[in-house]
Amino acid sequence: MQETLIVPTMAEMLAQGKQPEVLFWVGCSGSFDDRAKRITKAFVRILNRANVEFAVLGTEEGCTGDPAKRAGNEFLFQMQAMMNIEVLNAYEAKKIVTACPHCFNTIKNEYPELGGKYEVVHHTEFLKSLLDDGRLTIEGGQFKGKRITFHDPCYLGRANKIYEAPRELIQKLDAELVEMKRSKANGLCCGAGGAQMFKDAEPGNKEINVERTEDALETKPEIIAAGCPFCNTMLTDGVKNKEKEADVKVMDIAELIANAQDL
Amino acid sequence: MSYLDNILFFVILSIGIGYFAINVKKILRNIKLGQDINRSDNPSERWKNMAMIALGQSKMVKRPVAGILHIFVYVGFVVINIEVLEIVIDGLFGTHRVFAFLGVFYNVLIGSFEILALLVLVAVIAFLIRRNIIKLKRFIHSDLKGWPKSDANYILYFEIVLMSLFLILNASDLWLQTMNVHHYTHAGSFPISQFLAPIFNGMNESSVILIERAAWWLHICGILVFLNYLYFSKHLHILLAFPNTYFANLNPQGQFDNLESVTKEVKLMMDPNADPFAVPAPDDNAVPSKFGAQDVQDLNWVQLLNAYTCTECGRCTSSCPANQTGKKLSPRKIMMDTRDRLVEVGNNIDTNKGVFIPDGKFLLGDYITPEELWACTSCNACVEECPVNISPLSIIMDMRRYLVMEQSAAPQSLNAMMTNIENNGAPWQYNQQDRLNWKNE
Numbered sequence: 001m002q003e004t005l006i007v008p009t010m011a012e013m014l015a016q017g018k019q020p021e022v023l024f025w026v027g028c029s030g031s032f033d034d035r036a037k038r039i040t041k042a043f044v045r046i047l048n049r050a051n052v053e054f055a056v057l058g059t060e061e062g063c064t065g066d067p068a069k070r071a072g073n074e075f076l077f078q079m080q081a082m083m084n085i086e087v088l089n090a091y092e093a094k095k096i097v098t099a100c101p102h103c104f105n106t107i108k109n110e111y112p113e114l115g116g117k118y119e120v121v122h123h124t125e126f127l128k129s130l131l132d133d134g135r136l137t138i139e140g141g142q143f144k145g146k147r148i149t150f151h152d153p154c155y156l157g158r159a160n161k162i163y164e165a166p167r168e169l170i171q172k173l174d175a176e177l178v179e180m181k182r183s184k185a186n187g188l189c190c191g192a193g194g195a196q197m198f199k200d201a202e203p204g205n206k207e208i209n210v211e212r213t214e215d216a217l218e219t220k221p222e223i224i225a226a227g228c229p230f231c232n233t234m235l236t237d238g239v240k241n242k243e244k245e246a247d248v249k250v251m252d253i254a255e256l257i258a259n260a261q262d263l
Numbered sequence: 264m265s266y267l268d269n270i271l272f273f274v275i276l277s278i279g280i281g282y283f284a285i286n287v288k289k290i291l292r293n294i295k296l297g298q299d300i301n302r303s304d305n306p307s308e309r310w311k312n313m314a315m316i317a318l319g320q321s322k323m324v325k326r327p328v329a330g331i332l333h334i335f336v337y338v339g340f341v342v343i344n345i346e347v348l349e350i351v352i353d354g355l356f357g358t359h360r361v362f363a364f365l366g367v368f369y370n371v372l373i374g375s376f377e378i379l380a381l382l383v384l385v386a387v388i389a390f391l392i393r394r395n396i397i398k399l400k401r402f403i404h405s406d407l408k409g410w411p412k413s414d415a416n417y418i419l420y421f422e423i424v425l426m427s428l429f430l431i432l433n434a435s436d437l438w439l440q441t442m443n444v445h446h447y448t449h450a451g452s453f454p455i456s457q458f459l460a461p462i463f464n465g466m467n468e469s470s471v472i473l474i475e476r477a478a479w480w481l482h483i484c485g486i487l488v489f490l491n492y493l494y495f496s497k498h499l500h501i502l503l504a505f506p507n508t509y510f511a512n513l514n515p516q517g518q519f520d521n522l523e524s525v526t527k528e529v530k531l532m533m534d535p536n537a538d539p540f541a542v543p544a545p546d547d548n549a550v551p552s553k554f555g556a557q558d559v560q561d562l563n564w565v566q567l568l569n570a571y572t573c574t575e576c577g578r579c580t581s582s583c584p585a586n587q588t589g590k591k592l593s594p595r596k597i598m599m600d601t602r603d604r605l606v607e608v609g610n611n612i613d614t615n616k617g618v619f620i621p622d623g624k625f626l627l628g629d630y631i632t633p634e635e636l637w638a639c640t641s642c643n644a645c646v647e648e649c650p651v652n653i654s655p656l657s658i659i660m661d662m663r664r665y666l667v668m669e670q671s672a673a674p675q676s677l678n679a680m681m682t683n684i685e686n687n688g689a690p691w692q693y694n695q696q697d698r699l700n701w702k703n704e
Contacts (some may be wrong), residue, residue: 007702026701027688028688028693031689032691032693033699034453036298037701041701041703058698059695059699060647062688062689063699067681067690068681069519070660072555072662072663072664072667072668073664073667075525075529077667078522079685080519080688099700108515110519110521114526122680123354154643158516158647159516159517159643186647188587189584195680197690198677198679199637202590202634202637202638203589203590204585205589208640211584212584
């Protein structure tokens, strides 16, 4: 079934003389990675359902430069940043939402000094505000009573101290939120940050994502919830490594909300 | 001749404090070898952090057992030092318990010092057990082989000796007070050492006076030796934790600094009106800038202060995902290496009459290897864990910058990722024109 997603671009909005309520920064992962594209679509379905007037940059979006910066290439980072800032400022973007904590952190914290000042929110915060404002209602539906554990993405949690928004959303699903032994400020990295996603790990005795997946599996969850496309990949691989993919699913918070809505 | 004691005391005190002052100057000189960074903003928040984290030990108690034991030692250290003031005055003027005129308050003071001294003893013994018998992982880690391990134990033995001397001093003093010996006026209450005093029963007065004097002298000399030991040990945190928490980063942990020197060049590159062949303005690039850090002088002074402040507790390393999974990276080692190299550079300056003569060694390569640096996930667990807000991560990142921007020495796969970003605006090889294809898939 061909679904109909309404995804206007900033260029189209501008042509109509309109300014969207929020700019959805999709990110490279959300644009190109097969798994992450499903998260992107789930989030868009929710935005459509809640009648949020949003727009994306589409082909005018480019990598925020996060992996380049964390790999040590400040030149490439600042080139990307300045190109993106030029585009964003040309559209007079005010508020940006993104489902990627790396994009979120970079645009929120590192762009202002380079001339890009916006209100930046993570999609879990944005979803929570939609619920708080009554623009979106959810019932637990298929997730009622299910054991769900949440993995704190480093760049959402420790990096920006956002711990509660994703948890409140899980609780809104009437699910049973179970915490891992290491969570929130003490959460363990999935292993992807700092540009690790794009290289092999240094020699060691274990993969970080397996270590973290073990934390998650200890809680005997039915679903491991993530709020980051990279964490999602790492944990999905970890679950496969433990041969648990039949029992445990790794899902983004946006997918949980969209599925609860039968979207 | 009766002033001999006082003169001797004055001389010892002057040497003890003087030598320490010389070394403090060296530390300050070495810290100032670092690059400038402005940390004078937001004084109120900075004072608050210092009050909460250094004075209030708020991050220590995240690990409750170590945290509470540490508070015993910390409060004991700070409070018992009030007594040192009295000891110094007594020593200089030949008085006996000069603050005794405070009366009941004095009794309360001495009484609480005694209780704290006992708590310090208990805590320090527990620490020795944790290090040497239980062998907690972070204390037997390979980072600590050799001197750092002995250093940690020496500090604990030292504290046992100092506290024991303090209690013996009080016990003999109490015994002499009870015997109404001349000079030993009744003063103080001794909730702990009263149980020690009876060991002196049966001894003659002069022997107990000798013990009391010996304990007094050893105690104050011990404190001066300990003070001077700080410079050579990992124990400087008892002083530097305060400035270190004051000057710590206040931005969100995820925010990494944007290199200004790079901003200038990128702006120039992107400015269509810029003349690429123009002669740079004369004040521009007064110092040929280096991107990232190869040696300690390339780090900023806060990072160098961090290195002197680190007490090698290893909470960072024990929370590091790379270290937990067997990689070579240990954030604690990053800090220890930085300090070791800084001390080496400082000694070089001392022996070469105030100038650093290149010694062919660098922090990057000779101390810290690229393998360690590339294992970091930048997850900030080490920064979060540090009880005194040290950031090993910022040093790791500055050294990665040097590897990539000065040496082009990134791992191949990262070079591929960066080439993709340059060519098509994504870390993978996808066409930028396909960025919105997901909409219709």
